[in-house]
Amino acid sequence: MAALSYLLRRNILNYIKSLKKMPGLLAMYIVFLLLIVMMLVFGSNDEFSGNQWLTDDMRTVIFAALPLLALYFTVSNGLKKGSTFFRMADVNFVFSSPIDRRPILIYGFVRQLGISLLIVAWLFFQIANLQQLFAIPFDRLWIFFVTVLIAVLYMPVCSMAIHAAVLKRPGLKAWLNRLLLGFFAVLGGAFVVLLVKSGDPVASAHSIVGSPVFHYLPVIGWLKAMLEASVTGFSTYGIVSFGLLVAGLAGVVWYLLSADIDYFEEVLTETERREQMIADKRAGKTNFNQNTKVRKARSYYRGSGPSAIFFRQLLEYRKSGIFLLDKGSILLAVIGLGMAYFLRDNPMRMEYMLYASIYLLFILSMAGRWSSEMNHHVMYLMPGLPLAKLWYATLANHIKHLFDGLLLFVIAGAVFGTPIVHSLLLAGCYAGFGALYVYSDVFFMRIFGTSHENFAAAMLKLLSISILAGPALVIVIWGAIIAQGSLTIIGLSYVAVIAYAVLASFLVMLLGTKLFKVESR
Amino acid sequence: MLEIKGLSKKYDKVMAVNDASLTAPSGEISILLGPNGAGKSTLMKCIIGVLNYEGSIAVCGYANKSREARSRLSYVPESPALYDLLSPWEHLEFIARAYSLQDWQDRAEELLSRFELSEHRDKAGKELSKGMKQKLSICCALLTGPRVILFDEPMMGLDPAAIRELKTVFKELRINGATVFISTHIIDSIEDIWDTAHIMHRGRIERTIKRDNGNTASLEDLFFQVTGTEGRGNA
Numbered sequence: 001m002a003a004l005s006y007l008l009r010r011n012i013l014n015y016i017k018s019l020k021k022m023p024g025l026l027a028m029y030i031v032f033l034l035l036i037v038m039m040l041v042f043g044s045n046d047e048f049s050g051n052q053w054l055t056d057d058m059r060t061v062i063f064a065a066l067p068l069l070a071l072y073f074t075v076s077n078g079l080k081k082g083s084t085f086f087r088m089a090d091v092n093f094v095f096s097s098p099i100d101r102r103p104i105l106i107y108g109f110v111r112q113l114g115i116s117l118l119i120v121a122w123l124f125f126q127i128a129n130l131q132q133l134f135a136i137p138f139d140r141l142w143i144f145f146v147t148v149l150i151a152v153l154y155m156p157v158c159s160m161a162i163h164a165a166v167l168k169r170p171g172l173k174a175w176l177n178r179l180l181l182g183f184f185a186v187l188g189g190a191f192v193v194l195l196v197k198s199g200d201p202v203a204s205a206h207s208i209v210g211s212p213v214f215h216y217l218p219v220i221g222w223l224k225a226m227l228e229a230s231v232t233g234f235s236t237y238g239i240v241s242f243g244l245l246v247a248g249l250a251g252v253v254w255y256l257l258s259a260d261i262d263y264f265e266e267v268l269t270e271t272e273r274r275e276q277m278i279a280d281k282r283a284g285k286t287n288f289n290q291n292t293k294v295r296k297a298r299s300y301y302r303g304s305g306p307s308a309i310f311f312r313q314l315l316e317y318r319k320s321g322i323f324l325l326d327k328g329s330i331l332l333a334v335i336g337l338g339m340a341y342f343l344r345d346n347p348m349r350m351e352y353m354l355y356a357s358i359y360l361l362f363i364l365s366m367a368g369r370w371s372s373e374m375n376h377h378v379m380y381l382m383p384g385l386p387l388a389k390l391w392y393a394t395l396a397n398h399i400k401h402l403f404d405g406l407l408l409f410v411i412a413g414a415v416f417g418t419p420i421v422h423s424l425l426l427a428g429c430y431a432g433f434g435a436l437y438v439y440s441d442v443f444f445m446r447i448f449g450t451s452h453e454n455f456a457a458a459m460l461k462l463l464s465i466s467i468l469a470g471p472a473l474v475i476v477i478w479g480a481i482i483a484q485g486s487l488t489i490i491g492l493s494y495v496a497v498i499a500y501a502v503l504a505s506f507l508v509m510l511l512g513t514k515l516f517k518v519e520s521r
Numbered sequence: 522m523l524e525i526k527g528l529s530k531k532y533d534k535v536m537a538v539n540d541a542s543l544t545a546p547s548g549e550i551s552i553l554l555g556p557n558g559a560g561k562s563t564l565m566k567c568i569i570g571v572l573n574y575e576g577s578i579a580v581c582g583y584a585n586k587s588r589e590a591r592s593r594l595s596y597v598p599e600s601p602a603l604y605d606l607l608s609p610w611e612h613l614e615f616i617a618r619a620y621s622l623q624d625w626q627d628r629a630e631e632l633l634s635r636f637e638l639s640e641h642r643d644k645a646g647k648e649l650s651k652g653m654k655q656k657l658s659i660c661c662a663l664l665t666g667p668r669v670i671l672f673d674e675p676m677m678g679l680d681p682a683a684i685r686e687l688k689t690v691f692k693e694l695r696i697n698g699a700t701v702f703i704s705t706h707i708i709d710s711i712e713d714i715w716d717t718a719h720i721m722h723r724g725r726i727e728r729t730i731k732r733d734n735g736n737t738a739s740l741e742d743l744f745f746q747v748t749g750t751e752g753r754g755n756a
Binding site: 003004010018087091092093094098100265268 | 566569570571572573586588591592594595596598600601602603604605606607608611612614615616618619620621645646658661
């Protein structure tokens with residue numbers, strides 16, 4: 001264990017020391033901490049937390065849905081591929097060493113605890129949203145964070161335990177799979193029956209997850225009770241749930257340790273997959289479609305030169321989805337329409353959908369799907385004007401954003417009776433933000449360069465997006481404020497956003513043409 | 522000595538290694554040859570104990586997953602994966618602690634010097650080039666003074682000086698009575714040093730050849746003969 005504690009200690013100390021060599025990164029960490037402090041200071045304002053967006057029933061449903069989702073992914077991952085706490089360096093140096101398997105597992109668990117704490121740290125940026133959505137009082141936010149921490153610790157540990165338990169027992173694997181599907185089939189069936197009776201999805205879901213049976217379900221019910229406690233305060237059951245969750249987690253870890261499972265093979269595949277993901281991320285490639293099944297599709301290359309990039313991207317879209325419809329489109333449609341449903345009585349529901357969708361697009365664009373193009377040497381070697389290369393490398397993204405925008409806003413517009421012109425402008429506005437996000441990558445590379453630490457790169461990208469998309473956001477919000485319900489004024493603000501997006505994108509493209517000259521030297 | 526008997530490894534429906542048996546004696550350089558996908562890396566991972574399998578693997582007479590076996594075994598992977606934040610010296614210190622080595626510092630200095638890593642000893646792992654990472658991976662494996670040492674494509678990414686140094690190391694290990702087991706598909710890289718060659722194809726050890734048993738054909742010819750890939754190579 002001394003060797004492993006040395007490893008952990010050195011990694012932490014060296015990381016802190018490395019910050020001295022990277023003052024920029026250190027400054028960003030300080031900014032990050034200041035932002036968290038600001039979130040806490042503003043979050044502690046009582047007026048801020050008093051305005052709840054969701055009803056109590058909706059909140060209960062969401063607080064039950066989150067542990068249910070976690071359950072599904074934990075069990076299905078455990079049945080299929082397990083989980084890992086390790087990196088390939090651990091496989092090569094630690095797994096092959098004479099160190100016992102049990103201390104290695106504890107070492108992995110400590111590493112995972114650190115990662116889980118980082119996930120919770122990011123949640124601090126969501127304090128305002130959490131308070132607005134769920135009306136969580138400031139002094140009970142810690143309960144929410146502790147619950148999330150427990151859940152993110154539970155997931156990999158349980159996945160690993162399930163995988164280890166079923167690996168040599170195909171009968172148990174099949175049985176657990178049936179149990180999982182059966183459980184969700186029962187929940188889904190009950191929901192459909194209640195929905196047919198009442199016609200109200202929230203009330204139907206609430207009557208299931210609010211039932212005493214659900215309340216006492218191991219882990220799921222306990223997590224829900226803890227999340228509820230973050231709003232209403234600790235009841236006796238909340239305290240018992242907390243104790244049960246901690247004891248359950250300790251129990252699963254104890255099982256992994258005491259069973260002395262030969263888990264090396266179980267974690268190897270997942271470790272290799274994770275290592276590949278990290279390598280891809282460092283190389284600027286995206287893992288967005290890594291788990292997507294590749295369909296057979298014929299290529300239709302037309303034109304020559306830089307346009308080949310565009311046709312290749314279209315081919316990739318066809319291979320990973322149905323034309324431009326992929327998981328991202330479906331996720332956007334589900335979240336957008338779900339939000340519109342919850343806000344169906346609000347006259348600004350379509351605008352809220354736009355805000356949610358551009359926020360979601362912002363998160364997805366931070367993964368930088370298109371920017372991996374810049375890592376292909378062919379981009380620099382192929383003949384053609386730099387402007388044409390940039391345009392064709394990003395054209396498929398614009399079409400995709402417009403497609404997703406049309407899909408979301410035209411359907412929502414039809415459901416809510418919104419004029420078609422308004423829906424089309426919303427879709428155009430969404431595509432405009434998409435273009436601004438795409439070209440903020442070019443802006444980022446051109447202004448700040450390409451070699452940065454992960455955290456620094458993320459912060460600089462955020463800064464680039466803020467610079468480029470900030471004015472568009474101001475126009476949208478300002479338009480909504482001064483419109484006072486006037487669709488014409490809101491529509492005009494969308495036209496202004498589209499015009500701004502086209503102009504700003506073109507200017508950044510001109511700026512970005514130098515990238516090719518710099519990189520090709 | 523490394524002894525493998527009736528080793529089989531199956532991934533879902535694919536038989537990666539099929540009833541493989543071989544012996545790599547002490548004081549010899551044994552090589553495992555095979556085309557891409559022959560099952561070489563799977564076999565290596567089985568030997569170091571990160572994969573489960575059917576059959577038996579013994580390192581110096583101990584089951585390969587036992588503490589006794591692992592303290593006598595070292596492994597140089599095909600892709601050197603280092604700790605990003607640890608320097609070469611700290612990697613060596615970790616290995617020394619993991620293997621409970623005493624008075625390892627002089628040996629570590631010597632290894633860093635041999636592989637021209639001395640001036641990079643305090644750099645972070647992530648700052649090393651691919652070749653340096655491979656060299657450090659070799660240094661870590663040699664530091665423990667292994668009785669059996671496995672190399673998976675060890676020449677990949679090394680510069681000519683390091684390749685020559687590594688070949689010298691192979692010969693020294695042989696003289697010191699260690700078992701050197703090298704997996705590769707680049708025949709030229711080991712043509713002048715091998716004692717025994719095991720040719721693997723489609724998961725099976727198809728042929729074992731001793732250098733000194735009167736084979737007149739080159740190793741390359743024997744390889745193509747066993748794997749049946751010569752025609753494609755010459756096309």
